[in-house]
Amino acid sequence: MRDDLLGDVLYVDLRTGEARREPFTIDLLKGYIGGRGYSARLLWDMVKPGTDPLGPENVLIFSAGPLTGTAVPCSGRTSVTCKSPATGFYLKSNVGGGFGGDLKYSGYSHVVFTGCSEKPVYLWLDDEKVELRDASHLWGKDVLETTALMKEELGDPEIKVACIGPAGENLVSFAAIMTSNYNAAARGGPGAVMGSKRLKAIAVRGTKALGVACPVAFGQCLKDTWKALRTDSGVPRSHKYGTSGGIATLNELHLAPSYNFQQGYFEEADKIGGQQLIEGGYLKRRVACYSCPLGCHRYVEIDQGKYHGTFSGGPEYETVQALGSGCGVSNIEAIIKANSLCNRYGLDTISTGSVIQWLMECHQRGLSFDHDGLDLSWGNDEAVVELVKRIAFREGVGDLLAKGLKRAAEQMGQDSYKWAIQAKGLEQSRVETRSAYGYALAFAVNPRGPDHLMTETVAEFGLSPEAREVIRSITGSEEYANSHLIEKRAEIVRWHEDIYALTECLGMCVFTSTGKYFMNPERMAELLSAAVGEHFDAERLMALGRKIVTLEKCFNVREGATRHDDTLPWRLMHEEQRDLPGRDAINSPEKMSKMLDEYYALHGWDKETSWPTRDTLEALDLSDVADQLESIGKLP
Numbered sequence: 001m002r003d004d005l006l007g008d009v010l011y012v013d014l015r016t017g018e019a020r021r022e023p024f025t026i027d028l029l030k031g032y033i034g035g036r037g038y039s040a041r042l043l044w045d046m047v048k049p050g051t052d053p054l055g056p057e058n059v060l061i062f063s064a065g066p067l068t069g070t071a072v073p074c075s076g077r078t079s080v081t082c083k084s085p086a087t088g089f090y091l092k093s094n095v096g097g098g099f100g101g102d103l104k105y106s107g108y109s110h111v112v113f114t115g116c117s118e119k120p121v122y123l124w125l126d127d128e129k130v131e132l133r134d135a136s137h138l139w140g141k142d143v144l145e146t147t148a149l150m151k152e153e154l155g156d157p158e159i160k161v162a163c164i165g166p167a168g169e170n171l172v173s174f175a176a177i178m179t180s181n182y183n184a185a186a187r188g189g190p191g192a193v194m195g196s197k198r199l200k201a202i203a204v205r206g207t208k209a210l211g212v213a214c215p216v217a218f219g220q221c222l223k224d225t226w227k228a229l230r231t232d233s234g235v236p237r238s239h240k241y242g243t244s245g246g247i248a249t250l251n252e253l254h255l256a257p258s259y260n261f262q263q264g265y266f267e268e269a270d271k272i273g274g275q276q277l278i279e280g281g282y283l284k285r286r287v288a289c290y291s292c293p294l295g296c297h298r299y300v301e302i303d304q305g306k307y308h309g310t311f312s313g314g315p316e317y318e319t320v321q322a323l324g325s326g327c328g329v330s331n332i333e334a335i336i337k338a339n340s341l342c343n344r345y346g347l348d349t350i351s352t353g354s355v356i357q358w359l360m361e362c363h364q365r366g367l368s369f370d371h372d373g374l375d376l377s378w379g380n381d382e383a384v385v386e387l388v389k390r391i392a393f394r395e396g397v398g399d400l401l402a403k404g405l406k407r408a409a410e411q412m413g414q415d416s417y418k419w420a421i422q423a424k425g426l427e428q429s430r431v432e433t434r435s436a437y438g439y440a441l442a443f444a445v446n447p448r449g450p451d452h453l454m455t456e457t458v459a460e461f462g463l464s465p466e467a468r469e470v471i472r473s474i475t476g477s478e479e480y481a482n483s484h485l486i487e488k489r490a491e492i493v494r495w496h497e498d499i500y501a502l503t504e505c506l507g508m509c510v511f512t513s514t515g516k517y518f519m520n521p522e523r524m525a526e527l528l529s530a531a532v533g534e535h536f537d538a539e540r541l542m543a544l545g546r547k548i549v550t551l552e553k554c555f556n557v558r559e560g561a562t563r564h565d566d567t568l569p570w571r572l573m574h575e576e577q578r579d580l581p582g583r584d585a586i587n588s589p590e591k592m593s594k595m596l597d598e599y600y601a602l603h604g605w606d607k608e609t610s611w612p613t614r615d616t617l618e619a620l621d622l623s624d625v626a627d628q629l630e631s632i633g634k635l636p
């Protein structure tokens with residue numbers, strides 16, 4: 001095995017400016033795979049319970065996986081790990097682009113930031129050279145300006161930059177870290193953690209060659225992967241229409257939340273989907289992350305009208321739903337504009353749309369609050385665009401929204417928590433979980449809050465032959481490819497948790513193994529074995545995925561999480577969709593409780609508390625974690 005494929009762990013103390021590196025060894029790989037997995041271990045080891053997420057004791061970890069930098073398709077992803085300022089719990093945010101590849105080519109698997117700098121700084125990784133530089137002249141600049149200035153300053157347009165915009169500097173609770181105009185580590189507020197450390201950006205230029213341990217076996221496995229990729233029925237559509245191409249289908253199924261989840265159908269959905277980006281002439285080109293043949297990203301421009309001159313990545317499915325139909329907005333140009341501003345300011349589009357539509361519903365219900373001079377009627381696209389700015393700069397009512405839904409609803413009062421679509425402090429992503437029980441369970445147990453980016457159980461809809469085969473392989477029968485069933489949801493969720501974690505630990509995009517299915521545990525085991533020269537089989541890798549999921553759970557347990565936290569937003573547990581009256585389309589507390597019982601039992605977690613047992617932790621080689629939890633009375 002070539003050591004440079006594994007890379008080093010770089011520790012940077014922002015208080016002292018000192019940096020040191022340690023090898024990411026094969027033993028660490030055998031224990032945690034890498035990427036998200038070893039980051040979870042570092043977070044557990046380095047962040048004490050009760051740490052302020054925006055204080056110097058929090059860490060911020062960027063990581064690439066052991067397959068990042070190789071020719072494996074879609075292997076250029078980067079995970080960002082820290083304690084979340086939105087939830088106070090575990091946070092992993094994953095981002096594409098080219099940053100992860102250059103991180104590996106410069107010799108690193110992980111970069112771990114500790115402490116806070118007194119003045120704004122950026123980190124410059126130029127292969128071996130590690131330098132913290134003054135970033136005072138960049139503070140206040142948006143993402144595009146920052147990236148352009150850094151490339152000019154460092155004299156290389158090809159360097160990769162991860163940075164924050166004004167939202168991160170202003171500690172907006174859902175601020176993102178951007179690695180390009182298309183790519184955001186957005187969920188849970190990692191940009192605010194970066195802002196609290198006064199770390200404006202990381203620039204990286206890597207030129208090292210990476211080798212694999214068994215080139216012939218690796219090459220053969222790559223050929224097999226490409227063959228599977230070419231025949232995957234989901235790949236062509238993903239390339240042609242992008243993620244927003246699925247809006248029309250989900251809308252017909254009443255699974256496209258609109259008007260702040262009051263209904264699952266949007267009357268004007270045909271105006272805002274991926275097809276409309278093409279027909280309206282907005283789509284200028286398709287864009288891919290490092291090493292990705294799928295190219296699901298879009299680059300769009302508006303050539304005329306009110307928003308003339310606007311350009312943006314995306315907008316992705318979640319963005320269109322959050323800033324569009326969720327707010328009753330059917331003007332696709334306004335959605336592109338709002339998305340463009342989110343990317344420039346460094347904001348999570350899902351959370352931004354969620355807080356805006358919550359405010360619109362406060363207005364709909366006649367609550368008493370300062371409107372800040374805005375007309376908050378559903379569908380007012382100008383108000384949506386204006387609120388994006390006010391959130392980023394914390395102006396007027398934007399300051400309330402910048403706190404995130406949980407805190408904003410607490411401050412607003414007047415029962416507004418009932419339509420604050422959040423749990424654990426994270427705004428829910430745009431999935432109608434009242435009609436999809438696998439998603440409902442997955443969102444409830446997600447350690448970072450209710451979204452699809454820790455576990456994506458899209459196979460439960462059975463919309464493709466590959467999806468139905470996945471459900472059959474998990475449950476024994478295709479009949480469970482039915483999102484309205486409670487039965488077998490625990491099995492379906494746990495399998496998807498394992499493979500999702502495994503995919504991200506390797507540094508790959510989850511669209512390869514959930515949604516599209518050309519990557520499976522067997523193929524991943526062959527690729528990793530050939531790459532590092534250590535034999536892994538599928539079962540061993542999936543068990544490691546489960547170990548990471550369990551460790552992430554334990555971080556939350558140590559922070560005080562219990563079964564009570566594994567829930568969904570109030571509306572999604574207690575109200576029917578108004579466009580599906582009388583249908584079995586509600587996740588009652590009773591149904592959720594039944595699914596949770598089965599899920600905890602399957603994991604070997606205690607049903608009363610949701611805490612992992614000693615037996616479970618020891619079987620996963622996490623005895624020291626069990627010891628720590630026992631010492632603070634959190635082992636059942």
Ligand code: SF4
Pocket residue numbers: 074075096097287288289290292293294295296297509510511
């Ligand atoms: S499928 Fe899309 S998100 Fe995934 S690596 Fe490719 S371009 Fe990036």
